[in-house]
Amino acid sequence: MAPEANKRKRPNILVTGTPGTGKTTTSSALAEATQLRHINIGDLVREKNLHDGWDDDLQCHVINEDLVCDELEDVMEEGGNIVDYHGCDFFPERWFDLVVVLRTNNTVLYDRLSKRGYEGAKLSNNIECEIFQVLLEEAKESYPEDIVIALKSDNIDDITRNVATITDWIRSWPPTS
Numbered sequence: 181m182a183p184e185a186n187k188r189k190r191p192n193i194l195v196t197g198t199p200g201t202g203k204t205t206t207s208s209a210l211a212e213a214t215q216l217r218h219i220n221i222g223d224l225v226r227e228k229n230l231h232d233g234w235d236d237d238l239q240c241h242v243i244n245e246d247l248v249c250d251e252l253e254d255v256m257e258e259g260g261n262i263v264d265y266h267g268c269d270f271f272p273e274r275w276f277d278l279v280v281v282l283r284t285n286n287t288v289l290y291d292r293l294s295k296r297g298y299e300g301a302k303l304s305n306n307i308e309c310e311i312f313q314v315l316l317e318e319a320k321e322s323y324p325e326d327i328v329i330a331l332k333s334d335n336i337d338d339i340t341r342n343v344a345t346i347t348d349w350i351r352s353w354p355p356t357s
Contacts, residue, residue, distance in 0.1 A: 188259030190216060191353045192275050193346065196268045196319060197282035198310040200292040202333040206282060207264040209343045214262075214350050217255070221248060221265035238302050245270040266315065269322045278349060279323045281316045282333040282342070 193216070195207045204220055211218035221243070225231050230248050231241035249272065255261060256275045263271070268279065284292070289310050293303055309315065319328045331342045 188257070188277075190260030191277035191350060192256055192259055192261045192263065193350075194263045194265070194268055194271065194276045194279045194319075195282065196265060196279065197315050197333070198284070198289065199266050199298075199306050200289050200296065201282035201284040201310070202339055203264045203266065203282055206280075206333065206339050206342055207262045209339065210346055211262055213343055213347050216350070217261050219252070219255070219261055219263050221263065224248065224251065238305070267318070268315065269318050271322075273323055276323060277327060277353065278346070279319050279328045280342070280346060281319050281328065281330045283313075283316065283330050284310060284332075285334050286310055288334050 193210075195203045195210070197203055207218045207220070210216065222241075225241055225243045225248065228247075228251060230244050230251060232244050233242055234240070235242050249270070252263075252275075256263075256272075263276075286307055290303070290307055293306055298306065316328075316330050331345070332338050333342060
């Protein structure tokens with residue numbers, strides 16, 4: 181549990197994983213089930229211009245991690261947030277009580293990303309990230325291992341089960357140890 185968690189009335193959860201693993205779908209359903217605030221970092225970066233321009237090769241904004249952290253500091257201290265982003269190593273460790281890494285079968289992920297229009301380096305880089313468990317390793321290196329969980333996210337049944345699992349965890353928060 182994050183040291184400042186005892187000051188918060190509701191937990192903060194990070195939902196991370198390779199693009200296409202179901203972070204936004206899971207986070208939205210979880211927010212609806214728990215009344216926690218869903219913060220989609222990609223949307224926040226676009227809406228508040230928290231970026232340093234556009235990467236033509238990867239077809240995405242280059243986020244300014246310092247601006248993102250400054251923008252979120254107060255709401256994260258309050259608690260009750262579900263943060264949805266495909267990276268996790270730049271967020272302060274103290275912010276999160278649970279880090280969920282969504283994992284998806286490579287064939288399923290390839291199909292999802294192709295339907296989104298991913299191609300070339302953007303498609304292959306993301307598939308390789310999933311194959312090599314880059315986000316899971318990043319989460320384990322950035323946060324205490326006892327708060328990091330990996331959940332399968334191949335289909336709607338997995339997402340429903342994941343939302344139920346995390347909702348149960350939220351109901352039992354904070355831990356009594």
